Amino acid sequence: MTTKEKRDIVVKDVIKPLMKQAGYRCYRNTWYSKRIDCYVIMHLQNSMRNMDETGFCFWFNIDVISVDEIDNIDDVKKWTSSLSMVYERVFLTNDGLMHECHDSRGYIIDKCRDNLPVDTDIEDFSVYIRDDFNNYILPKLKLINTSNDWLKMKENMRNNTGKKNRLILYFTIANKLAIADSNAPFLQESQQDLKLSSDDIKDNLLMLKEIQRNAENIFEYAEEFILNSLKD
Structure with missing residues (x-):
């Protein structure tokens, strides 16, 4: 099984069901949820340097867009990134930097150690990422009902970086x-x-x-x- 095939399994069996259960709609690799005056948006992005020999890295771009900033729903569906976005790691313990399957770049499948690839157990990886979404990422995003909620949350995160x-x-x-x-x-x-x-x-x-x-x-x-x- 290639590293990309492993990632596809995680997206299909873990990410998509969790996001659907949380009320998000999906368009390709972007999930979005309508709130009072905004959309909460999350886009899965793959590293351009992914290879079977070095592992597969991916992360999530997250932002909130006011309904006043969009012309139609396609602006939401096709969103991939923005200057004001954050990454999923800001919601994780220790910024995801002391995580078995995550580092400063994002989630990593079959990462290298000492220049040798390490075979990631897909079941173990699925447990880690499911825990991250259930206990950290989705609960935080659930608190956002307005654009102002998002601005306050980002400000608090900046102030609380210990x-x-x-x-x-x-x-x-x-x-x-x-x-x-x-x-x-x-x-x-x-x-x-x-x-x-x-x-x-x-x-x-x-x-x-x-x-x-x-x-x-x-x-x-x-x-x-x-x-x-x-x-x-």
């Missing part, structure tokens, strides 16, 4: 950049953008091991790379 999530994102980035010492300036920039002190990072180095447990590649000198790049 230090733990910022540390998880930092160590995820660091593990990828550790492939080359020349990447140190990029990691320093990430540290600054995430508003983390050197002590914040040193005190939480154990998080790196947790990140590497589900990472595609593990760089032996990642911790040394991090310590050498720290800036106050």
Whole structure:
């Protein structure tokens, strides 16, 4: 079974039934639900770099569009992305960064570890994604009745991005950049953008091991790379 065939099974047997049960209509890979003055829209997007050798990555673009912004229902059905959209990971615990089947890009089937493909058990994967939709994604979207509800929700999510999530994102980035010492300036920039002190990072180095447990590649000198790049 190819990676795309596995993804198709998940969409057919898990995603579509869950979205239908939640009251969403479907057009190709886009689901939409009419609310008081808006539509909640979700579009499944596949990575352009998907190959059987490297795994299949996909994610969900999510947004809310006011009825005043559309001319007809086709504008909703054919929606794929927008500047104001978010990804499903914003609804997941730890932004989906410490997830068995999810990383900073999205959901991954047959991902690589140490440059070798790992065969994903489709039943296990289905359990993970069903849990994400039932317990995190759909309950949050159910709270949106108006365009203003969506604006408030996004603002709250921005304000509630705690230090733990910022540390998880930092160590995820660091593990990828550790492939080359020349990447140190990029990691320093990430540290600054995430508003983390050197002590914040040193005190939480154990998080790196947790990140590497589900990472595609593990760089032996990642911790040394991090310590050498720290800036106050």
